[in-house]
Amino acid sequence: MRKIIILGLLAATVVPSVASAQSYGEARRSEQRLREDWQDYRRSHRDVYRAGNWNAPFRYSRWNAGAQLRPAYYSSRYYIADPYRYRLPRPAANQRWVRHYNDVMLVNVRTGRVMTVHRGFFW
Missing domain, CATH: 3.10.450.160 (inner membrane protein cigr)
Structure with a gap:
């Protein structure tokens, strides 16, 4: 029973990190979106x-x-x-x-x- 609980906890921590991994292209696109968002922020707050x-x-x-x-x-x-x-x-x-x-x-x-x-x- 103890091994099942440990395996369940291990699976609960490993599976979400594997599922959220991004490819290189996705990471670049998200970085570019952040850069564009920052530029939009500066443009909208010129005052x-x-x-x-x-x-x-x-x-x-x-x-x-x-x-x-x-x-x-x-x-x-x-x-x-x-x-x-x-x-x-x-x-x-x-x-x-x-x-x-x-x-x-x-x-x-x-x-x-x-x-x-x-x-x-x-x-």
Whole structure:
């Protein structure tokens, strides 16, 4: 009786995994559908990714991590007030996410140092 129960449990765990296996072509098609769904999501939520007047009174500069910024580049006008809306991680103390044209930078507001740069974030 014990062997029958063990065999039944084994069959119950193995059979569903075998039945749900996908072929290579099915996996590629499902991956492509996910990619298309994400593109549709971004298109339908353009207002989230393009919201606000972010045109700065200075020219675009390509900043790298470790660079020192002048306060005009990271003033409160350019802070991203709700980083969760853009799926950005929570900034640490004395750090803010700042938009610079289509880039997003994590800046230490006490020193002006750039901690992280995401280029082309707002396509």
